[in-house]
Amino acid sequence: MKFFVDTAEVDQIKELNDLGMVDGVTTNPSLILKSGRDILEVTREIADMVDGPVSAEVVALEADAMIEEGRKLAQIAGNIAVKVPLTWAGLKACKVLSDEGNMVNVTLCFSANQALLAAKAGATFISPFVGRLDDINLDGMELISDIRQIYDNYGYETQILAASIRTVNHACQAALIGADVMTAPPGVIKKMADHPLTDAGLEQFMKDWAKTGQKIV
Numbered sequence: 518m519k520f521f522v523d524t525a526e527v528d529q530i531k532e533l534n535d536l537g538m539v540d541g542v543t544t545n546p547s548l549i550l551k552s553g554r555d556i557l558e559v560t561r562e563i564a565d566m567v568d569g570p571v572s573a574e575v576v577a578l579e580a581d582a583m584i585e586e587g588r589k590l591a592q593i594a595g596n597i598a599v600k601v602p603l604t605w606a607g608l609k610a611c612k613v614l615s616d617e618g619n620m621v622n623v624t625l626c627f628s629a630n631q632a633l634l635a636a637k638a639g640a641t642f643i644s645p646f647v648g649r650l651d652d653i654n655l656d657g658m659e660l661i662s663d664i665r666q667i668y669d670n671y672g673y674e675t676q677i678l679a680a681s682i683r684t685v686n687h688a689c690q691a692a693l694i695g696a697d698v699m700t701a702p703p704g705v706i707k708k709m710a711d712h713p714l715t716d717a718g719l720e721q722f723m724k725d726w727a728k729t730g731q732k733i734v
Contacts, residue, residue: 518692519569521678521700525552525559527566529703534567541569543622543644543680543700545600546576557593564594570642572622574600575610583610591619598622598641603631608638615639622678629663636673642698647691648681657681658690665695685709 519540522530525548533539542563549556556573564571573593575586587599587610598620601607611621615638622642623635627650635643645664647657664677676697682688683701685708691699 518696519698520706521569521572521698522706523548523680523682523700523702525549525554525563526703527552527559527562530563531566533703533706538706539567539569541571541598541698541700542567543572543600543678545572545574545624560590560597561593564596568596570596570598570620570622572598572600572624572642574624578604578606580606580609580613583607584613587614587619587621588617596620600624600644603627603635608634611635611638611640615641624680626664627660629660629667632660632664632675632677633667636668636675640675642676642678644678644680644700646681647679647687648683650681651683657687658694661691661694661696685711 520538521541521543522533522539523543525544530539530542552559560573573590575583577583577586583601583606590599591597599614600622601610603623603626611623615621620641622644623640624644626632626643626645632643645660650657650660661679678698678700679691679696680700682699682705688699688701688709
């Protein structure tokens with residue numbers, strides 16, 4: 518499974534990227550706002566830092582305007598994935614931009630039908646929002662599973678990018694189902710290393726080592 522980092526905070530991306538934990542980055546208007554940076558400037562910096570796809574989202578609502586913005590964003594770097602919403606206008610923009618050779622990430626997906634449409638429109642990535650479905654008492658992982666089955670049934674090459682990942686359990690479940698990618702905040706990715714038995718075992722090892730009176734260096 519590929520790990521995308523869901524943030525526009527350059528320092529956090531760099532830390533994970535240096536560890537080999539970054540296969541790409543996703544941003545959105547909310548994350549750009551949180552960063553306090555200019556969208557073109559920070560997106561360019563991120564794209565220069567990582568080798569994989571960097572999703573940059575359009576903010577227009579009409580197809581022609583989305584296409585214009587998408588072309589502008591795609592000019593930032595060769596690894597930009599233009600992010601469009603899963604609306605009818607967004608699907609139109611996806612078709613045009615993907616036909617022009619751009620990577621396109623279709624976001625805000627909440628149903629298997631939407632994911633099917635995105636694949637047919639040529640999306641590089643489909644981003645089902647797991648956490649937001651959980652918020653309204655629906656099973657976000659069930660959607661990942663449904664999309665996986667549909668794409669496998671017909672050989673669609675669109676990659677399933679599990680988004681709105683909020684917990685380490687989300688990450689594990691998405692991997693078990695077969696999502697191609699997950700995008701998560703840096704904090705969630707770091708928490709994947711945590712386990713109380715690891716902590717307890719390390720504590721015991723340290724106590725026993727202290728009793729030996731030895732040093733390695």
